[in-house]
Amino acid sequence: xxxxxxxxxxxxxxxxxxxxxxxxxxxxxxxxxxxxxxxxxxxxxxxxxxxxxxxxxxxxxxxxxxxxxxxxxxxxxxxxxxxxxxxxxxxxxxxxxxxxxxxxxxxxxxxxxxxxxxxxxxxxxxxxxxxxxxxxxxxxxxxxxxxxxxxxxxxxxxxxxxxxxxxxxxxxxxxxxxxxxxxxxxxxxxxxxxxxxxxxxxxxxxxxxxxxxxxxxxxxxxxxxxxxxxxxxxxxxxxxxxxxxxxxxxxxxxxxxxxxxxxxxxxxx
Numbered sequence: 001x002x003x004x005x006x007x008x009x010x011x012x013x014x015x016x017x018x019x020x021x022x023x024x025x026x027x028x029x030x031x032x033x034x035x036x037x038x039x040x041x042x043x044x045x046x047x048x049x050x051x052x053x054x055x056x057x058x059x060x061x062x063x064x065x066x067x068x069x070x071x072x073x074x075x076x077x078x079x080x081x082x083x084x085x086x087x088x089x090x091x092x093x094x095x096x097x098x099x100x101x102x103x104x105x106x107x108x109x110x111x112x113x114x115x116x117x118x119x120x121x122x123x124x125x126x127x128x129x130x131x132x133x134x135x136x137x138x139x140x141x142x143x144x145x146x147x148x149x150x151x152x153x154x155x156x157x158x159x160x161x162x163x164x165x166x167x168x169x170x171x172x173x174x175x176x177x178x179x180x181x182x183x184x185x186x187x188x189x190x191x192x193x194x195x196x197x198x199x200x201x202x203x204x205x206x207x208x209x210x211x212x213x214x215x216x217x218x219x220x221x222x223x224x225x226x227x228x229x230x231x232x233x234x235x236x237x238x239x240x241x242x243x244x245x246x247x248x249x250x251x252x253x254x255x256x257x258x259x260x261x262x263x264x265x266x267x268x269x
Contacts, residue, residue, distance in 0.1 A: 017062035020074065027075055028057065031082045038130070039086070040121045049089055056085055100152050109137045113144055114151050124148065124213065125227070141227050149209040152197050192255055199249035207242040214239055 021028075032053050036046040057064055068077050090097075097119045103110040109131065116127035128144045131137045139147070200208050210228070213219045221239070225232035250260050 013066050014061045017065035017068075020065050020068070021057060021062060024074060024078060027078060028053070028082065031079050035082065035086050039090075040126075049086070052089055053082060053085055057081075103151050106147070106151075109139070109144075110147055110151060112136055113148055117148060124219065125223075142229075145209055145213060145227065146205070149205070149212045153193070153200060153212070195250055195253035195255050198253065199246050202249050203242055203245060207238070207245075210235070210239060211242050211246065 029050070032050045033046075036042070036049060041049055064081055068074065097115065099111045099114055103114040112131060113127055116122040116130060117124060122130065124145055125141055128139070128141045131144070132139075137144070200211065203211065206228075210224060213224050213227070214221070219227070221235050222232055224230070225235050247260055251257070
């Protein structure tokens with residue numbers, strides 16, 4: 001048998017992988033679209049992940065595809081690979097996510113609910129439907145809303161770039177004064193979050209649930225009324241009364257009016 005030079009084998013592998021990429025581009029797009037729907041990526045965010053995935057698949061002469069050895073179908077292989085790429089993309093963009101201690105204490109349903117709502121940005125009703133569709137729970141939207149209300153409030157993860165351009169625009173603290181200011185800001189953020197958690201805990205359970213649905217899930221008053229089987233018209237005054245109590249509790253804890261307004265504006269956005 002004639003000896004095939006190593007360089008020729010590399011070229012042949014690359015050509016095979018390139019052909020595999022082209023032949024399965026539609027499948028790749030379908031898997032990417034499915035992941036975007038599942039994790040709530042839309043518009044430019046979905047397009048960006050799709051482009052990033054294609055670049056990863058062709059990177060280093062299609063290295064990912066050259067690793068395919070036919071031990072499963074190419075569809076299964078690509079589905080697993082792209083799911084792993086999404087996890088890498090999510091960590092790179094938004095940082096690592098860890099469920100709260102309270103969610104872990106309450107079990108798998110609480111952990112997955114918290115993750116879908118606070119990490120992935122799903123509205124409550126979509127998170128509930130997702131959990132039921134995969135057989136994770138049979139709880140109703142109302143029951144899951146009550147469970148979510150009993151978990152600690154968390155701000156959603158925001159996209160976090162780490163490329164060289166951003167590092168130039170936002171240099172890391174280099175002076176002692178900058179580091180002190182950053183530490184003070186972090187302590188203040190934690191203090192405000194603790195005050196918010198305590199303030200929410202002072203509300204009656206159903207009022208706490210309503211406030212969370214309105215300001216942390218961005219649900220309309222009409223949808224809250226339907227979801228909780230409550231009359232809509234009195235709900236407006238009830239929300240205002242709960243917010244007044246919440247502001248009073250936060251002010252008593254030493255949170256400034258500006259911070260309170262920013263916190264509520266952020267939660268409602």
